[in-house]
Amino acid sequence: MRAWPFVASLSLGLVPVVLFAAMAGMLVVNSLPALDNPGLDQLTRNEFASQFSTGARIYGIVPAVVGTLLVAFVAVAIALPVSLAMAIMATEFTLGPLGKLLRTLLGVLGGIPSIVYALLAVVLVEQFMIPKFAGDMTFPTFDAAKIGASPQTWPPGDVPFNAGAYPWDPTGLNNSTLLGGILIALLIIPFMAPLMADAISNVPRSLREASLAVGANRWFTLRKVTLPLAVPGMLGALSLGLLKAMGDAMIVIFVVGWQANSAPNPFFDVLERTAPLTATSAGLLGGFQGNSGTCQAVACHVGYFSAFMLLLVALVVVLATTVLQARLRRRIAL
Amino acid sequence: MSSTRATALSLPAVRRLSIDRLLAGAYVTTGLVAVTAALVALLENDAEMLAVPLLAAVTLVALANLAYRWFVLRKWDAGAIVVASLAVAGALILLALPEYLYGYEINGIIHRSIFAAPVLLVGGLPATSVGVQRLSGGTPSAQDLSRYPVLLVPIFIAFGAYTLLLVRLVSDGVGELSWDVLTHKYTETLEPTGFVYSAGLRTHILGTFMLIGLTSAISIGPGVGAGIFVSEFRNPFTHVVTFSTTMLRAISVFIIGVAAFSLVVDFAQDYPAGDPISDFIRGSYEDENGFQHAANGSFLTASIFLSFLVIPVIARATEEGLRSVPRKIREGSIALGATEGHGLLRILLPWAMPNIITGLLLGAAEAAGSVAILLFIAGTGQHGIGPLHEATSLSFAIFETKYGPKPFQDTMTQYQFTAALLLLIITLGLTAVALLIKGRFTARYRATLAGG
Numbered sequence: 001m002r003a004w005p006f007v008a009s010l011s012l013g014l015v016p017v018v019l020f021a022a023m024a025g026m027l028v029v030n031s032l033p034a035l036d037n038p039g040l041d042q043l044t045r046n047e048f049a050s051q052f053s054t055g056a057r058i059y060g061i062v063p064a065v066v067g068t069l070l071v072a073f074v075a076v077a078i079a080l081p082v083s084l085a086m087a088i089m090a091t092e093f094t095l096g097p098l099g100k101l102l103r104t105l106l107g108v109l110g111g112i113p114s115i116v117y118a119l120l121a122v123v124l125v126e127q128f129m130i131p132k133f134a135g136d137m138t139f140p141t142f143d144a145a146k147i148g149a150s151p152q153t154w155p156p157g158d159v160p161f162n163a164g165a166y167p168w169d170p171t172g173l174n175n176s177t178l179l180g181g182i183l184i185a186l187l188i189i190p191f192m193a194p195l196m197a198d199a200i201s202n203v204p205r206s207l208r209e210a211s212l213a214v215g216a217n218r219w220f221t222l223r224k225v226t227l228p229l230a231v232p233g234m235l236g237a238l239s240l241g242l243l244k245a246m247g248d249a250m251i252v253i254f255v256v257g258w259q260a261n262s263a264p265n266p267f268f269d270v271l272e273r274t275a276p277l278t279a280t281s282a283g284l285l286g287g288f289q290g291n292s293g294t295c296q297a298v299a300c301h302v303g304y305f306s307a308f309m310l311l312l313v314a315l316v317v318v319l320a321t322t323v324l325q326a327r328l329r330r331r332i333a334l
Numbered sequence: 335m336s337s338t339r340a341t342a343l344s345l346p347a348v349r350r351l352s353i354d355r356l357l358a359g360a361y362v363t364t365g366l367v368a369v370t371a372a373l374v375a376l377l378e379n380d381a382e383m384l385a386v387p388l389l390a391a392v393t394l395v396a397l398a399n400l401a402y403r404w405f406v407l408r409k410w411d412a413g414a415i416v417v418a419s420l421a422v423a424g425a426l427i428l429l430a431l432p433e434y435l436y437g438y439e440i441n442g443i444i445h446r447s448i449f450a451a452p453v454l455l456v457g458g459l460p461a462t463s464v465g466v467q468r469l470s471g472g473t474p475s476a477q478d479l480s481r482y483p484v485l486l487v488p489i490f491i492a493f494g495a496y497t498l499l500l501v502r503l504v505s506d507g508v509g510e511l512s513w514d515v516l517t518h519k520y521t522e523t524l525e526p527t528g529f530v531y532s533a534g535l536r537t538h539i540l541g542t543f544m545l546i547g548l549t550s551a552i553s554i555g556p557g558v559g560a561g562i563f564v565s566e567f568r569n570p571f572t573h574v575v576t577f578s579t580t581m582l583r584a585i586s587v588f589i590i591g592v593a594a595f596s597l598v599v600d601f602a603q604d605y606p607a608g609d610p611i612s613d614f615i616r617g618s619y620e621d622e623n624g625f626q627h628a629a630n631g632s633f634l635t636a637s638i639f640l641s642f643l644v645i646p647v648i649a650r651a652t653e654e655g656l657r658s659v660p661r662k663i664r665e666g667s668i669a670l671g672a673t674e675g676h677g678l679l680r681i682l683l684p685w686a687m688p689n690i691i692t693g694l695l696l697g698a699a700e701a702a703g704s705v706a707i708l709l710f711i712a713g714t715g716q717h718g719i720g721p722l723h724e725a726t727s728l729s730f731a732i733f734e735t736k737y738g739p740k741p742f743q744d745t746m747t748q749y750q751f752t753a754a755l756l757l758l759i760i761t762l763g764l765t766a767v768a769l770l771i772k773g774r775f776t777a778r779y780r781a782t783l784a785g786g
Contacts, residue, residue, distance in 0.1 A: 003674045006567055012559020013571070016645050017578040023585075023593045023642075030596060085488040093478070093485055102489070104769065109496060111696075111765030113703020115729045116754050120499040127498060131379050133442035135434055172441050186499070189492055217474035219481050240584065247586020249706040254736060264441075271442040278588045282709060285595050300600075307592040314585045 027308040034059075034305035037298050043305065048261055048280070059302040061309065063260040064281075066267065067177065067274035068246050068313075071256070074181025074270055075245040079189045080238065086189070087196035092222050103194065110190035117183045118254030121174075124182060129173045133271055175273035177264075180256040184245050192241040199233025200226055229332055232325040239321040243314055249278035258283030281306035354468065357402055360395045361417075361465025368392055368458025369487060375451040376491070382428070382450035389425040389457045393418045396461065413464045420460060424453035459484055507755030510748055520716050520746065524622070531745045535753055537715035541633070541726040542702050542760060544719055548637035549701045550694055553644040557697075558690060560645065561652025562678070579646040587643060587706040594639040595710035598631045617724045619717035629724035631711025636725035639707050644697030651693025655686025663784065684783060688776040695768035699761040705729045714742050728757040 034043065038059040045060030089095070090102045173179070203226050211221040227234075256275050264272035275283070284303030368388045375381040396418035403411040428450060436443040467480035518534030560575055598615055605612035607628035612618070617632030659682055667677045683690075708730045715726030734742050735750040746753075 005562070005674050005678045009559045009563040009567065010571065012556045013563030013575045013649075015556035016560050016582055016649065017574055019642055019645070020578040020582050023589065026593055026596050027589070030600075082488045082492045085485045086492075089485050089489060093482065095482065104773075105493075107769045108762060108765055111699050111703075111761045113700075113705075113729055113757060113761055115703065115705045115732050116503065116758055117499070119732055119750060119754050120503055123499050123502045124495075127377055131377075132445050132448045135379065135443060135445045176441070182495075186492070186495060215474075218478045220474075243584050243586070247588060249586065249588035249591070249709070250733070254733070266440070269440050271440055278586060278706075281592065282588070285592065285710065286599070304592065304596075307589050310586050311589055314581070318580065318584050 024311060027304060027311055030304035031301060031308040033297075034301035038302060043302070048259060057298070059284075059298070061277070061280065061302070061306055063263045063274060064277045064279075064306060065309070066263040067252075067256070067260055067280075068276035068278075068310075070177045070264075070268075070270055070274055071181050071184060071248075071252060071276050072242055072245040074178055075184035075188060076238070076242055078182060078185035079192055079241060079245075082185075083189050083193035083196050083237075083241070084234075086193040087200055088222065090193070090197045091200045092218060092226060103197070106190045106193050110194070112187075112190075114187050114248055114250045115254070117187055118251045121179055121183055121251075121255045124179060125174050128182075129176065129179055133173050133176075172273060173271060175255065175257050176271045177256060177274045178270040180252045181270065183251045183255060184248050187248065187251065188241045188244050191244060192237050195237035195240065196230075196234055199230040199237060202233055203229045231332075232328045235321055235325055235328070239317050243317055246276070246313060246317075247278065247310060249282060252276050252279045253282055277306045277310050281310075353402065353406075357395070357399050358465045358468035361399065361461050362469060363465075364388065364391045364395050365458045365460075365462030365465055365483075368454045369462060369483065372451045372454035372458060373487075373491065373494070375447045375454065379445055379447045382445075382447035385428050385450040385454050386425050388454065389421040389428075392421040392457050392461050393425070396421065413460075417457075417460045417464060421457035424457045428453055455487065459487065503751060503754055503758065506751035508752075510752045511755070515749055515752060519718075520714055520742065522716055522741065529741065531741045533745045533749060535728070535731065535749060535756065537719055538726055538728045538731040538753065539756060540719045541715055542728045542757070544633050544721075545637055545640060545725070545727055546698045546702050546760075546764075548633060548721065549640040549644055550698050552637055553641035553648060553697065554690075554694060556641075557645045557648025557693070558652050558683075560649035561686075561690075562656065562682075564649065565653045565656040566678075566682075579649045582642060583646040583650075587704060588709075590639055590642045591706045591709045593642075594631070594635070594707055598635060598711045602628075613722055617722050619724060629717060630713045631708075631725050632722045633719075633725045634721045636708055636711055637701075639711070640701040640704060643704060643707065644694075644701055647697035647700070648690065648693040651689045651696075652686055655689030656682055658689075659685045660784070685780065688771055688779060692768045692772045695764045695771070699764035699768070702727065702764070703729050703757060703761050705733045709733070714738060728753045728760070732757070 042059055043061055045058065045062060047058050047060045048063050086102060086106065090099045090106075094100070207225055207229065208221055211225045212218070216224070252275065256273055256279060258275055258279050260274040260280070264270075264274050281303045284299045284306065368391075371381055371384045371388055375385065396414040400411045400414040400418070403409045403414070428446065431446050431449060433446050434443040435446070462483045463480040466483065467476045470476040470479050515533065515535050516539065517536055518532065519536040520534050520538075521532050523530050523532075560579055564572055564575055564579075602612055602615040607613070607616075607618050607626045612628050614632065615635050617629035617635070619627055619629055621627060663681060663685070664677075667681045672681070708725060708727060712726050712730045713724040714734060715724070715731065717724045731746065731753045732750050735747045735753075736743070738746075
């Protein structure tokens with residue numbers, strides 16, 4: 001018979017296990033019917049027409065998967081160099097009190113909820129997206145010849161910026177994948193940077209001091225000693241940031257929208273709106289009604305299936321990171 | 335050495351030094367101006383006009399450096415060639431581009447200034463770096479100093495973006511902030527003329543605190559328990575618990591929302607209002623005629639699902655706290671004959687308390703801001719506050735201003751920035767207290783623990 005601390009902490013500690021198992025089981029049970037009714041054939045089509053658009057209902061989740069990858073790529077591509085610079089600044093290259101200040105600021109910024117970023121998307125639209133990707137096109141004085149449109153057809157009648165008449169659509173910039181990616185990058189920077197800083201400061205002090213003692217400067221030490229040894233920790237931070245970027249729902253629901261009818265063409269077109277898995281799943285489960293969502297059986301199962309895909313992605317990323325970290329650690333073992 | 339190579343161009347050493355510094359200063363000045371112009375060009379399209387002249391200036395300074403070093407010092411200046419060629423290449427690219435790029439069916443026309451910013455950075459940063467290095471003597475530690483511009487620019491851009499967003503939030507949020515909005519709740523009442531809606535954030539504010547309180551109460555036990563189990567006991571279950579808490583942390587918050595949907599909408603919908611199962615899971619409210627209705631989800635349910643998010647945070651914090659207990663304190667307690675339970679309650683947990691409180695506060699802040707979990711199980715907040723009433727929070731109110739019922743949108747959209755500002759004050763307050771405890775009070779508290 002063990003003492004009570006063991007029994008108590010085991011029974012409490014099993015709560016998260018039960019929670020996780022119940023959630024995974026629920027997702028599997030509810031998403032299995034999706035393999036039956038829309039069928040794997042339809043699920044893997046690059047076409048999506050959901051219940052709130054008229055016509056045939058086609059539940060291909062390829063557009064959503066592409067959307068998830070695009071949003072996560074944009075977010076990580078922006079957040080990685082910035083967090084790396086912040087991590088270096090907070091640990092090895094502190095400038096007086098600036099390193100400590102940076103750590104505090106990151107801690108505080110980490111407390112900003114994602115819905116606040118989602119709401120503030122409008123600022124980035126006004127200050128960045130429209131000027132950069134529509135220019136002065138939204139003004140009536142715009143010289144259409146600049147972009148090759150004939151002056152007679154500009155502005156395009158009483159339906160301004162009709163996406164059918166012109167290949168580009170400034171109003172579509174409000175919902176572009178790029179905008180969602182930038183906001184998610186702002187969300188994950190305060191999350192990744194402290195983790196990366198920890199990875200750097202976890203490198204044994206003796207190694208850094210040995211490098212400095214034989215005459216290397218701090219930059220050389222950072223590049224040749226500290227950063228290579230911190231790579232496993234950095235990888236952990238990167239994978240957590242990636243998972244957060246892929247799993248974010250509020251920013252993409254608010255900014256990018258609920259559904260994408262097809263993957264963007266060309267596939268790297270981040271100015272198109274391509275709703276990721278989270279948003280598509282939420283839309284299918286009835287979240288677009290704000291509350292009391294009731295969804296039809298098929299749509300519901302596809303919604304669960306999309307969520308299950310997210311869980312799978314999380315599992316794969318966590319496992320891959322663990323394996324990679326173990327290999328790297330073995331290689332750089334001292 | 336230089337005396338053997340004396341030419342007509344040779345200068346006295348003192349003047350040579352000052353010319354050297356002058357040229358390095360020119361590097362720093364033009365480089366910094368180019369970097370500043372790049373930052374401006376990120377927001378102002380017209381700033382791209384500055385790009386080509388500034389790159390030309392950088393090139394000129396680099397060429398001047400090259401010439402001076404070659405003709406006077408007889409040294410080959412590779413840095414200047416790199417800087418000059420980068421600047422020239424950038425300027426040529428910019429000159430070759432039209433004002434708008436479009437085509438390939440990309441959904442937008444790309445303004446040239448989006449290329450001007452990186453090109454200016456690529457031209458300006460090396461110039462600044464080389465200049466700083468020369469100005470501070472060209473020693474190895476001067477090289478360290480010269481890397482600061484490269485590190486500072488991305489940080490500056492990121493904080494510029496945060497400032498841009500938060501300034502707008504504060505200015506718009508304060509504009510609509512009034513005592514009336516804070517103290518009234520959102521209501522829908524049926525008048526003879528039809529429905530009348532009135533705006534207010536009271537239930538949303540109170541609901542946020544309700545969620546914070548309930549979630550903390552629910553998650554503190556399992557969180558601390560899991561943390562103790564993982565750090566104090568080694569057995570096969572340890573890995574299972576670690577894996578589960580890691581996965582709960584790693585999966586999307588949205589999946590917890592889907593789990594909530596499955597319980598509240600899929601499962602509880604079959605039970606009518608008044609049934610205890612429905613009342614507990616969905617919550618209920620009475621309309622003005624005294625009829626009982628089922629709500630979208632109760633505060634209790636919402637808190638239970640929010641605790642999925644908070645338990646791993648607390649578990650992690652507890653684990654960290656227990657690991658930091660010094661060996662001598664642990665061994666001292668065992669040596670004096672303390673039982674496992676006594677040691678845990680009197681020695682280990684008090685030591686880990688600052689970590690646990692920090693984790694709890696950070697988790698609570700996260701719970702307050704989370705919408706993805708409430709997405710399917712919350713309402714407009716017109717039915718009051720209580721563990722079995724319909725859940726709502728400030729963050730959900732913001733969501734509803736875009737996707738909620740039409741009347742709610744019409745009434746509350748003007749207050750969305752106010753709601754966001756209040757939410758930010760609550761979450762940042764919790765985060766700041768947590769950081770304060772972690773950074774300032776922990777050491778003092780532990781010193782008294784160890785000393786007493």
